[in-house]
Amino acid sequence: MPDNWGIGRSDSGWMVSATFYEFVANIFYPWLEENHIKLPVLLLLDGHKSHISIDLFNFCIKNNIILFCLLPNATHILQPCDVAVFKALKVAWKDVVMRQKQDSQKSITKTNFAPLFKNAFDKAIKPETIMAGFRVTGLFPFDPNERKLINLNH
Structure with a gap:
């Protein structure tokens, strides 16, 4: 794995608040x-409950990080990474x-995954x-009309 990468996991394989806290803090x-x-x-983060905890909130206040939760389940509209x-x-x-x-007829394994993914x-x-993701979602530069044709109820 590249030296400047960080990796974490949860028992379920899904994001959980403790794993996200470890990412932010460490x-x-x-x-x-x-x-x-x-x-x-x-x-900016997905407002899904799996990202948020009181420990994260307190850590961010103490360390001058402003958390802004985007609407959960609207990632395909509002989140720059999902969009672009x-x-x-x-x-x-x-x-x-x-x-x-x-090329090699080899499987992708835990050993070769990180270099291939990199x-x-x-x-x-x-x-x-x-x-482009930030622009298309209207987050930066801020443009509340950028996604005006999307109905967030669907």
Whole structure:
């Protein structure tokens, strides 16, 4: 796994509040400090209950991180990664998997997963893609009319 990556998991395989807290406290916040990011910072997150805990809330207050929860179950509309990033990553990952099967006829295992995934990530994720996600969702630059044709009740 690349040295500057962090990885975590839950027993269920789904995001749980304890795992998200560990990410914020042990990966995100130290990264802010190491990169001398001026605080406060705004952390946008899916408002699903699996991300939120009183421990996270208290940690963020103490460390000058402003949590802003987007509407849960509206990720396909409001969340920049769901709107712009994950599709590109999914396409790149499929390409990596296909090449892995053709080139080496080997399975993807726990041992070779991270380098293969990094290959797909580096191919798919560009700053322009991330910025497009924020623009299309109307989050930055802020534009409340950007997604006005979408009915959030459906």
